[in-house]
Amino acid sequence: AQSVAQPEDQVNVAEGNPLTVKCTYSVSGNPYLFWYVQYPNRGLQFLLKYITGDNLVKGSYGFEAEFNKSQTSFHLKKPSALVSDSALYFCAVRPTSGTYKYIFGTGTRLKVLA
Amino acid sequence: EAGVVQSPRYKIIEKKQPVAFWCNPISGHNTLYWYLQNLGQGPELLIRYENEEAVDDSQLPKDRFSAERLKGVDSTLKIQPAELGDSAVYLCASSLGTTGELFFGEGSRLTVL
Numbered sequence: 606a607q608s609v610a611q612p613e614d615q616v617n618v619a620e621g622n623p624l625t626v627k628c629t630y631s632v633s634g635n636p637y638l639f640w641y642v643q644y645p646n647r648g649l650q651f652l653l654k655y656i657t658g659d660n661l662v663k664g665s666y667g668f669e670a671e672f673n674k675s676q677t678s679f680h681l682k683k684p685s686a687l688v689s690d691s692a693l694y695f696c697a698v699r700p701t702s703g704t705y706k707y708i709f710g711t712g713t714r715l716k717v718l719a
Numbered sequence: 720e721a722g723v724v725q726s727p728r729y730k731i732i733e734k735k736q737p738v739a740f741w742c743n744p745i746s747g748h749n750t751l752y753w754y755l756q757n758l759g760q761g762p763e764l765l766i767r768y769e770n771e772e773a774v775d776d777s778q779l780p781k782d783r784f785s786a787e788r789l790k791g792v793d794s795t796l797k798i799q800p801a802e803l804g805d806s807a808v809y810l811c812a813s814s815l816g817t818t819g820e821l822f823f824g825e826g827s828r829l830t831v832l
Binding site: 637639641646647648649650651654656695697699704705706707709710711712 | 723725759760761762763764767775810812817818820821822823824825826828
């Protein structure tokens with residue numbers, strides 16, 4: 606079965622330190638990869654996506670993500686965390702064959718400590 | 720540019736009552752999605768529309784849930800009758816085609832008492 610895993614329920618990081626939120630997937634072919642962020646009582650907001658090309662993609666609010674095909678991973682990163690980055694982050698994968706249905710991870714709560 | 724608009728934001732009803740949620744997608748977005756999000760979980764697809772056609776409704780509990788997207792723009796999701804387990808956030812999203820990112824509304828939080 607196709608799946609997306611976010612192995613950490615919560616990530617704590619000090620403000621100013623680099624952060625990484627992990628995502629691995631089990632989807633055949635070359636899926637499209639996405640990161641979304643959700644603030645309390647809000648909908649999900651798109652951060653960035655990987656379709657093809659350079660393995661390092663840059664997105665909104667200084668976030669970037671690194672695609673690793675051999676490890677089927679798409680980790681979200683930021684060089685210097687802000688307290689305002691504290692939110693719930695979702696990795697999503699869209700297969701390029703079959704049902705084309707987006708598959709979301711269970712989310713990782715990022716807490717940036719002042 | 721206006722985003723995806725959903726209403727109501729919050730709804731509290733008693734079990735066995737009906738409820739309806741409305742969604743207006745971003746102008747020009749032909750693909751519309753309804754997702755269910757339980758607390759602390761990722762969104763789960765209920766139904767996906769391409770224009771006015773429901774192309775994936777395999778996860779929609781059809782005994783009590785129904786949806787429509789007349790004229791390929793606005794959409795309504797209905798639950799009748801509601802059960803306690805339906806308490807969740809119902810998210811609407813739209814995209815330009817099926818390859819682009821999803822744009823989500825703020826969600827409709829349903830509480831069934």
